Amino acid sequence: MTEKVKVTNLTKIFGKQIPQAKKLLSEGKDKKEILAQTGCTVGVNQANFTINEGELFVIMGLSGSGKSTIIRMINRLINSTDGDVEIDGQKVMQLSKEELRKLRQDKIGMVFQNFALFPHLTVLQNAEYGLALKKVDSSTQEKKAKEALDLVGLNGYDQQYPDQLSGGMQQRVGLARALANDAEILLMDEAFSALDPLYRKEMQDLLLQIQEKMHKTIIFIGHDLNEALKLGDRILIMRDGNIEQIGEPEEILTHPANDYVERFIEGVDRTRVLTASSVMTKAHVINIAKAGPRVALRRMRDNDISSIYVVDNENKFVGFADAHDVSDLIKQGSKDLRSVLKTDVPKTLADTPINDLINDISKTPIPYIVVDEEDHLQGIILRGAVLAAISGEEVNA
């Protein structure tokens, strides 16, 4: 993985008495105290993280937690008080005015909460905006802008003006404007927050669809956790300018770093995020190449279970054996488990969302087995585990 954006010790303090505020900050005083003593607002405090190329990185937090401030320091719409942002190794805060404009023109596209479309320009002209700034010739401008509008599902609206479109469609234009000049990095500040739920879902799906094709590096700000969990490859959670946790969606749900994050994720719709692998438990397994009926039966007795999973040398699933059948087999004097193995077991891939499984899991009496792409057995899903995961209890792996 290539590092695309690297944020180091990034700090922003708003106000006049920056030195005092900085000193208090280094003494570990919090945002409220610093505001009371100096009148300065801590926007972001010592943020450190890296975003990889092709990653959809979501920044979450309540209003005022510093999300917009961080994203605006990435393209330096706001200068940092301390620390720097590196984009492809280039230190953003050190760039000259000219270099900064070049960086913004060539690499970064931004999408805004209230769309920020230019009302005096047509949809097509809006989409062409970035290219026009770069003085690309007009036929290329039109071609690329139309491609971008196509991509967001807006062909045929070229000559309309933004105020003739619905909010959802306006934001499609906003997205097309950012995509048209081939930006490698998309900055999306609450891009979908102003939309109705239905439009919002549509736009989320659209973004995922586009991302699958284009593999941009996307920094997406939101305050809806479900949205973050749906979109994010990784999620950063902020509070009062501080980073509370960075991790993959499942990691955040299953291992919240602290009480704050735990409270933050309360009430979230887990079924959409949790996958089979996060709710599965370890299966009791024997290797058919090494063990016969007697070993199998002893293992079941030792562990107080009534059936056991059987794999081959490569840990590929072969079947499962019932304790009754195995003891019958022993009475008959057979040494080969194969004759009693059951193979009609419900099976699922490790990265299947439990949302897709939940109905079937509640209907089948025997546990699902979880395998990877090569059919290697990963674990099994017990019904209770699913319910526990949805209700937010820790899943014991």
Add this chain to the structure above:
Amino acid sequence: MGSIGALPLADWVNSGVDWLSQFTGFFNSITAFFQAIIDAIQWVFDLLPEWLFIIVILAFTYWIKRDQKKLGFMIFEALGLLLIWNLGFWRDMTQTLTLVLSSSLIAIVIGIPLGIWMAKSSKAEVVIKPILDFMQTLPAFVYLIPAVAFFGIGMVPGVLASVIFAMPPTVRMTNLGIRQVPEDLIEAADSFGSTSWQKLIGLQLPMAKNTIMSGVNQTMMLGLSMVVIASMIGALGLGTQVYFAVGRNDAGAGFAAGIAVVIVAIILDRITQSFNKTSH
């Protein structure tokens, strides 16, 4: 106050004016420059026969108000201009137009850049704002005297006096219009890497267009309100007719010339207003 003595403000101004008078050559060339503009506009008006002028105005109105209601106004224009022609004020009317248009043109050429500068620099705003107030509130007669001293008698000092009095709205409204462009649009333009020139031409001026046009409209109306005063220093036109009628104590003639001024005012007002009604 008496114990301190009056400040010799008048003396200071007089010596300033005296000092400036040594640059006669400079003022003469300015006069010649403005006279050329005025002559060019007047030349066009004199070229057109009355009927053709009326048709041109009607056609222009038709075009500028192409997506608005216009019939009633066009009838008013035709009748109003015919009345002026009939009353024998035609040439005075064109001279008044020349005065208003050339002073507005100068006010726009100076005022819009000044307004832009104010919008871009808060320091400039702090300095320019009181100067604008000063220009608008200082009684016109006060600067008519030095205007005559530097630019002689005639259209030029009249135009310049009108510029001083009429320019502030254009400057103010340009400043206001640009400052009113929403912050998020500015941010969007910045985020895509536009230069400040690209921002100005591609975003701020187009977005401020309507506000600026209403400033220009006010400038024209104020310019028109100066015609009588300007006539006192030799600017020809309807103002001269009013001024003479007042001198002869001839209420009827004064009223007739006054009506002609009102007709011109309404036509100019409606036409410039329709500039800012065109959508997008």
